Amino acid sequence: MVTTRFAPSPTGHLHVGNLRAALFNFLIARSAGGSFILRLDDTDPERSKPEFVDSIMRDLEWLGLSWDRVERQSGRLDKYLDAADRLRQQELLYECFESPSELALRRKAQLGMGRPPVYDRSALSLAEEERDRLRNLSPGYWRFLLNGEKTNWSDGIQGSVSVDSSSLSDPVLIRADGQFLYTLASVVDDLEMRITDIVRGADHVTNTAVQIQIMQRLGHEPPRFSHHSLLVGPEGEPLAKRLGTLAVRDLRENGVEPMALLSLMAFSGSSLPVRPCVSIDEILEAFSLQAFGTTPTRFDPGDVEPLTERILARLPFSGIAPLLDELGVPGTVAPAFWSTVRENLKRRSDLADWWKCFSEGATPLVADEDREFVTEALGMLDDPPYGDQTWENWTKSVSEKTGRGGRKLFLPLRKALTGKPHGPEMKAVMPLLQRVERRF
Numbered sequence: 001m002v003t004t005r006f007a008p009s010p011t012g013h014l015h016v017g018n019l020r021a022a023l024f025n026f027l028i029a030r031s032a033g034g035s036f037i038l039r040l041d042d043t044d045p046e047r048s049k050p051e052f053v054d055s056i057m058r059d060l061e062w063l064g065l066s067w068d069r070v071e072r073q074s075g076r077l078d079k080y081l082d083a084a085d086r087l088r089q090q091e092l093l094y095e096c097f098e099s100p101s102e103l104a105l106r107r108k109a110q111l112g113m114g115r116p117p118v119y120d121r122s123a124l125s126l127a128e129e130e131r132d133r134l135r136n137l138s139p140g141y142w143r144f145l146l147n148g149e150k151t152n153w154s155d156g157i158q159g160s161v162s163v164d165s166s167s168l169s170d171p172v173l174i175r176a177d178g179q180f181l182y183t184l185a186s187v188v189d190d191l192e193m194r195i196t197d198i199v200r201g202a203d204h205v206t207n208t209a210v211q212i213q214i215m216q217r218l219g220h221e222p223p224r225f226s227h228h229s230l231l232v233g234p235e236g237e238p239l240a241k242r243l244g245t246l247a248v249r250d251l252r253e254n255g256v257e258p259m260a261l262l263s264l265m266a267f268s269g270s271s272l273p274v275r276p277c278v279s280i281d282e283i284l285e286a287f288s289l290q291a292f293g294t295t296p297t298r299f300d301p302g303d304v305e306p307l308t309e310r311i312l313a314r315l316p317f318s319g320i321a322p323l324l325d326e327l328g329v330p331g332t333v334a335p336a337f338w339s340t341v342r343e344n345l346k347r348r349s350d351l352a353d354w355w356k357c358f359s360e361g362a363t364p365l366v367a368d369e370d371r372e373f374v375t376e377a378l379g380m381l382d383d384p385p386y387g388d389q390t391w392e393n394w395t396k397s398v399s400e401k402t403g404r405g406g407r408k409l410f411l412p413l414r415k416a417l418t419g420k421p422h423g424p425e426m427k428a429v430m431p432l433l434q435r436v437e438r439r440f
Contacts, residue, residue, distance in 0.1 A: 002034030004197050006060075006067075007186065009041040010052040013247040014059040016265070016299060017201070017231055017239065023265050024199040024228060026065045027287050030280070034196070038067035039189060042074045043180050059248040063258045064280055071193065073185050080180040083188045083218060084173065087144065092217055093173065095131065095140035096123040119143070119169035142174040144183075144214060151209040156199070156226030157292050163209035171210050183207065187214045190223060199226045202294070228292055229269050234300040246301065255347035260307035269297030276310040278319070305346070313343045323348060327355050333432060340428040361435035362419030370412040371440070373402060377413055378438050386430040416440070 004025035008018055029036040038060070042048035060067070087093040098106075107117035123143070126134070134140065146165040155161045173184040190198065190211075205227050212222045231239045239246070251261060259278055266283045267274040270291040277283045317338050324334045341354045366374050377398045395413065399405050415421055417436060418429065 002029055002032035002196050003037065003194055004029040004034065004199070005037040005039045005071075005190070005193065005195055006065075007039040007041050007189075008056055009044070009047075009182075010049060010056060011044065011047040012052055013249050014056045015248060016246045016251075016261075019063075019248060019261070020228055020231070020265050021200045022060065022065055023063075023262060024226075024289065025197070027266070027280075027284060028197050028199065028289065031284050031287070035068045036066075037069055037071055037193060037195075039071040039193075040073065041182060041185065042072055043077075043182075043185055045074070048074070055249060059252065062252055063248070063262060071189065073180075073189065076185075076189065077180065079188050079192060080185055083184065084142070084180075086218060087173075087214075090217060092145045093142050094124055094145060094170075096143055096172075097126075097131075097134040097138070097140045098123070116167055117169075118167065121145075121170065139176045139178075141172055141176040143170040144173050144210070146170050146210065146213060151212050153208070153212060153222070153225055156197075156224060156289050157229075158202070158205070158227050158294055161205065161209075161227075163206060165209060165213065168206065168210065183210060184214065187211050187218070191215060191218065191220045195223050197224045197226070199228060199289070201230055202227045203230060226289055229294055229297045231299040232296045234298055234302075236296065236298065239299060246299075251301070251304065255308070255349055256304050257308040257311045257348075259311050260304050263307055263311070264299075264303055268299065269293065269295070274303075274307070276307050276314060278311055278314050278316075309346055312345045312348065315342065320348075320351075323351065324355075327352055328359075329355055336428070337432055340424045340432060344422070344424050357418055357420075358429070358432045359434050361433075361437040362417065364417075364437055364440040365415040365419045365421070366412065366440045367415075373404065374412055374416045374440070376402065378416065378436070381436065384433050384435065386433060388427065388431060390430040391427045 006018075006022040006025050008014065008022075014022075026036050028034075038057070040048075040053060040056075042053070084093060103119070106120065110117045123140075124145075131140075146168060148166040150162050150164050152160070152162045171183050172181060174180055189195075208225050208227070212225075215222045233239050248261070252258070259280075260276065262280065262283060263277045264274055266277070266287055270288070270293070272286060272288065272291050275286070277286075317335050320338055320342075321334065324338065325331075329337055337355065337358070341351065344354070345351065364374070377394075380397055380401070381394055395409060398413070399409055402409075410426070411421065414423065414426055417426070417433065423429070
């Protein structure tokens with residue numbers, strides 16, 4: 001069975017950068033009828049916060065990315081201890097004692113000599129007496145011994161990938177305070193949870209090479225890896241520098257439609273056109289991991305705006321009926337109300353403004369040069385209710401009496417009745433008007 005996972009660290013809010021990984025892994029699992037795991041990388045007790053866990057879950061639920069189960073790495077420390085012991089038994093995990101400042105000086109010296117700044121493995125040559133002496137000064141941390149060979153895999157997006165581990169420093173898997181770092185914890189979880197497919201950002205390619213080696217040394221074949229391109233700003237600049245983290249919760253609070261954000265994420269950077277999908281099933285029908293390329297993907301939050309408008313215009317009445325009920329729109333007029341205003345919304349919140357306009361009457365928007373004309377025209381309009389032919393019959397009578405026509409006739413009357421210069425067809429608006437404000 002296909003099993004994927006999304007493994008955020010609850011040290012901050014969900015943002016558009018890691019949303020792509022969540023969406024892609026979710027889509028792969030759902031398209032295959034498999035399982036999607038939400039795995040919280042909360043091994044850092046100082047930075048992991050319950051409020052961030054709640055925020056991540058709330059955002060995923062808002063987006064409709066439902067998970068089949070939740071796992072917390074903080075509850076699996078015994079699994080990581082066991083894996084570390086197995087690596088020590090193979091002499092693949094070795095203790096180091098250099099301080100950050102010592103390592104920085106070594107890197108500087110290596111760069112000065114034109115060498116790659118790779119850890120020199122000097123800790124491997126320490127005598128046991130020296131290790132004991134250093135342990136008494138401060139606890140050591142643990143590095144994994146890379147094999148110095150090339151790690152190759154067929155990537156679902158990048159194609160054939162090869163990383164020469166001789167150019168990499170042996171990664172630290174366990175800190176001096178005993179905290180297990182991402183590299184080991186993720187490997188153990190991916191193996192034990194039988195993850196079959198992993199999609200993540202291209203910045204993980206080197207890390208993937210390291211993790212594949214660890215997996216193989218633990219006696220397992222690695223899952224299928226795919227690395228999507230990273231998001232950049234509209235001008236190709238690093239996303240964080242121009243746009244910050246772009247938290248999903250901020251986009252939600254700004255009235256963005258969840259399907260607008262998912263539609264943009266599902267197709268940006270691929271050979272498929274971005275399309276406004278009103279359901280995840282619609283995305284699933286078109287989504288293809290093979291359609292994505294390696295070029296950095298430009299992300300402009302402004303692109304979510306028109307998608308939100310187009311998705312709202314496509315929503316069926318059933319998808320909006322609960323909100324109309326909350327606004328107090330009577331069931332007898334709700335379908336007509338939705339049909340009339342759906343293509344004139346930037347946000348769902350605009351529905352309240354339109355219903356207030358129709359039910360309570362709008363504040364007329366009247367230019368000085370139109371005041372006499374509008375007064376005369378409104379004097380020719382009966383009180384509600386109105387019918388389908390009211391607008392046509394009324395404007396025809398007003399035109400015959402005042403001599404006005406075209407824009408000079410229709411625009412001042414629209415602004416007087418709705419308080420807006422633009423909006424739905426007035427023929428459809430008139431039957432919805434329950435009150436007309438005649439004072440201005």
